[in-house]
Amino acid sequence: MSFRNYIKRLEDQDQLVIVDNPVSCTYEMSAVLKKLEPRPVIFAQPREVNFRVVGNLFPNKAAFADYFNLPTGEIIPTLSRAIENRSAPQIVSAAACQEVVIADPDLDQLPILRHFAGDGGRYITSGVVISKHPQYGQNLDFHRCMQFSSKEMAMRVVAGRNFDTFLNDLGEMEVALCVGCPPNVLAAAATSVEIGIDELTIANALEALEVVQAKTVDLLVPAEAEFVLEGRVFAHRRHAEGPFVDLTETRDVIRREPVFEIQTITHRGDAIWQALLPGGLEHKLLMGMPREPTIYQRVNQVVRCLDVNVNPGGCSWLHAVVQIDKQSPEDGIKAIQAAFAGHSSCKHVFIVDKDIDIYNPLEVEWAMATRFQGDEDLFVKEKERGSSLDPSAELGSHLTTKIGFDLTKPLGEDAKPFEKVDYPEVDLERFLEEGG
Numbered sequence: 001m002s003f004r005n006y007i008k009r010l011e012d013q014d015q016l017v018i019v020d021n022p023v024s025c026t027y028e029m030s031a032v033l034k035k036l037e038p039r040p041v042i043f044a045q046p047r048e049v050n051f052r053v054v055g056n057l058f059p060n061k062a063a064f065a066d067y068f069n070l071p072t073g074e075i076i077p078t079l080s081r082a083i084e085n086r087s088a089p090q091i092v093s094a095a096a097c098q099e100v101v102i103a104d105p106d107l108d109q110l111p112i113l114r115h116f117a118g119d120g121g122r123y124i125t126s127g128v129v130i131s132k133h134p135q136y137g138q139n140l141d142f143h144r145c146m147q148f149s150s151k152e153m154a155m156r157v158v159a160g161r162n163f164d165t166f167l168n169d170l171g172e173m174e175v176a177l178c179v180g181c182p183p184n185v186l187a188a189a190a191t192s193v194e195i196g197i198d199e200l201t202i203a204n205a206l207e208a209l210e211v212v213q214a215k216t217v218d219l220l221v222p223a224e225a226e227f228v229l230e231g232r233v234f235a236h237r238r239h240a241e242g243p244f245v246d247l248t249e250t251r252d253v254i255r256r257e258p259v260f261e262i263q264t265i266t267h268r269g270d271a272i273w274q275a276l277l278p279g280g281l282e283h284k285l286l287m288g289m290p291r292e293p294t295i296y297q298r299v300n301q302v303v304r305c306l307d308v309n310v311n312p313g314g315c316s317w318l319h320a321v322v323q324i325d326k327q328s329p330e331d332g333i334k335a336i337q338a339a340f341a342g343h344s345s346c347k348h349v350f351i352v353d354k355d356i357d358i359y360n361p362l363e364v365e366w367a368m369a370t371r372f373q374g375d376e377d378l379f380v381k382e383k384e385r386g387s388s389l390d391p392s393a394e395l396g397s398h399l400t401t402k403i404g405f406d407l408t409k410p411l412g413e414d415a416k417p418f419e420k421v422d423y424p425e426v427d428l429e430r431f432l433e434e435g436g
């Protein structure tokens with residue numbers, strides 16, 4: 001299903017909020033998206049330009065599962081299978097994303113949002129960046145881009161990403177920044193897989209995908225994308241990028257980042273722009289969810305892992321709640337170590353038993369209150385390299401203290417005092433019926 005078919009489905013199911021009044025791309029759209037979160041919203045009349053803008057499409061796992069017609073618990077196995085059983089998308093010669101070709105583009109003609117007062121500029125946050133290396137082939141990543149002229153943007157490239165490796169190797173390279181991608185492409189682009197794996201093959205394993213040769217760069221792009229911005233990125237031509245409100249809803253600092261020069265824009269005739277609210281639930285879901293299969297796989301190598309939630313309370317990046325089927329006393333500590341190996345940016349890991357609902361923070365806290373002793377069940381790793389997103393990590397080095405909490409109960413007879421007792425069953429009708 002394409003991006004727009006999904007929007008149509010949301011509309012048919014009465015889930016889409018349609019804003020018919022004119023709304024500005026500067027501050028107003030981001031404010032409305034936040035107020036209406038988690039409801040999907042379409043702005044039919046942006047004040048500044050003629051393209052419609054949509055946001056809050058995938059604010060939680062339930063929305064993502066609904067798109068793929070899966071129960072929520074099947075997301076991790078489905079993503080894991082897609083990463084393992086990759087397959088090449090079909091190449092087509094004509095595509096909707098190229099219905100309009102603009103040879104002399106002007107970024108001011110696009111509905112690029114300015115999200116917060118104090119931001120460094122207008123930001124594209126939903127763009128999937130496709131690049132290519134002669135040895136490794138194509139790669140997909142998300143990179144936020146801040147506009148600073150009618151044809152130039154500063155692209156945030158975190159050190160160590162595959163894109164960073166490509167750019168450092170090549171000095172400059174062709175890229176295609178795709179906005180309004182189908183959800184299989186969004187999910188695949190957010191995965192962190194071995195260098196040399198084209199994430200479009202993961203997207204195709206999630207759901208059949210067509211790709212087309214871009215017009216002016218040698219790259220294959222999703223045929224159903226709404227917009228494709230083609231151009232070049234330069235490792236040594238840099239521009240200030242930021243401030244930007246990131247996943248943690250705190251402000252990221254200003255850095256000098258590579259320049260992306262746009263040479264051609266292609267789009268659908270009536271293209272719809274995708275807004276992705278920085279620090280919003282959708283941003284969090286796309287960051288955190290693809291880490292869950294990697295944590296799941298690593299934990300499963302040492303103990304029986306049942307489910308993983310990289311939860312929004314932990315910014316969908318810094319915390320992981322891991323549910324295990326505990327078989328031996330050391331399983332908790334083994335699971336903690338494996339979880340950190342599966343997501344190196346994670347700061348706090350919580351291991352719980354199968355009777356705890358990992359999607360309910362109250363239950364996780366209950367397990368902490370009743371099954372945890374700080375001197376026995378705490379695992380501390382001091383001064384480890386952590387996430388660049390964590391404002392509490394050491395500035396520059398990102399060194400941080402990582403902690404694992406084993407919130408599991410003991411095994412066998414010793415478990416009895418830790419088991420939650422069920423309230424007596426009752427047939428309420430008997431007591432609440434009129435005249436009863």
Ligand SMILES: Cc1cc2nc3c(=O)[nH]c(=O)nc-3n(C[C@H](O)[C@H](O)[C@H](O)COP(=O)(O)O)c2cc1C
Nearest residue numbers: 142143144156157158161162190191192193286287
């Ligand atoms: C919505 C979203 C925005 C992101 N923004 C950036 C960014 O601006 N810069 C960056 O380097 N990584 C960003 N990331 C993270 C990378 O895209 C992501 O970790 C990617 O999977 C790394 O891929 P790689 O293994 O191919 O390097 C973002 C991820 C998401 C989901």
